[in-house]
Amino acid sequence: MNKYQYKVQGVDYEVEIEEVEGNIAKVNVNGIPFEVELQQPINAAKHPNIVKPKVEAPKPAPAASAPVAAAAPAPAAPAGAGNAQKAPLPGTITSINVKVGDTVAVGDVVIVLEAMKMQNNIEAEYAGTITSITVNVGDSVMEGAVMLTIG
Numbered sequence: 122m123n124k125y126q127y128k129v130q131g132v133d134y135e136v137e138i139e140e141v142e143g144n145i146a147k148v149n150v151n152g153i154p155f156e157v158e159l160q161q162p163i164n165a166a167k168h169p170n171i172v173k174p175k176v177e178a179p180k181p182a183p184a185a186s187a188p189v190a191a192a193a194p195a196p197a198a199p200a201g202a203g204n205a206q207k208a209p210l211p212g213t214i215t216s217i218n219v220k221v222g223d224t225v226a227v228g229d230v231v232i233v234l235e236a237m238k239m240q241n242n243i244e245a246e247y248a249g250t251i252t253s254i255t256v257n258v259g260d261s262v263m264e265g266a267v268m269l270t271i272g
Contacts (some may be wrong), residue, residue, distance in 0.1 A: 123137070123138045124136070124137045124138075125137075125138075134150055134151055135149075135150070135151055135152075136148055136149070136150050137149040139154075141159075141162075143162050144158060144159040144160070144161065144162045145157070145158055145159070146159060153261050155263065155266070156255075156266075156267075203247075203249060203250075203252045203270040203271050203272030204246070204247045204249070204270060204271050204272075205267040205269075205270050206231065206232075206243070206245065206246055206247075206267070206268050206269045206270065206271060207265050207266060207267055207268065208234065208243075208262040208263065208264055208265060208266045208268055209234075209241075209243070209264065210234070210236050210241070210264050211236060211261070211262065211263050211264050212234040212235050212236030212237075212241065212261070212262060213234070213235045213236075213259065213260070213261050213262075214232060214233075214234060214235075214256050214257065214258050214259060214260045214261075214262065214268070215233045215234065215235045215240065215258065216232065216233035216258065217231070217232055217254060217256070217257075217258060218230055218231055218232065218233070219231045219232075219251050219254070219269070220251065220254070221251050221252065221253060221254060222250065222251060223250070223251045224249070224250050224251075225245040225247075225248065225249065225250075225251060225271060226245065226248050227244075227245055227246065227247065227248050228244050228245065229244060229245045230242040230243065230244055230245075231243055231244065231245050231251075231268075231269065232256070232268055232269070234262070243268070245271060246271075247271045248271075249271040249272050250271065250272050251269055251270070251271060251272075252270045252271065252272040253269060253270045254268070254269045255267050255268060255269060255270075256268045256269070
């Protein structure tokens with residue numbers, strides 16, 4: 122874990138990098154966790170202490186002449202698959218009006234975000250099924266942070 126001190130427009134920030142996988146960095150800014158999308162992945166050779174090595178699961182050996190079973194129906198959308206609903210401005214999540222598996226239409230209020238002492242209704246930008254929710258009530262989010270996905 123690397124810790125850095127930054128000052129932006131007179132405000133001190135303590136940034137702690139927990140791990141980096143590909144182009145996603147998990148960081149804490151003044152104790153608040155964020156997932157940051159990097160424009161380019163970090164070179165693991167230059168930063169071995171913050172890049173988590175990828176470990177592949179062992180592949181099962183093929184079965185010898187086992188009968189082929191009928192394929193089970195695939196799930197509608199894997200968790201996290203779909204269109205990302207991003208925060209339009211920085212703020213604090215005060216209400217989550219949906220749960221994973223709910224069906225939403227364009228314009229349905231999915232999250233309420235408090236910013237500058239105002240409650241902002243965040244409406245679904247896409248119609249579909251909620252495949253993942255990446256925030257909790259009370260979380261602080263930055264502009265552009267993925268809050269949920271709609272598949």
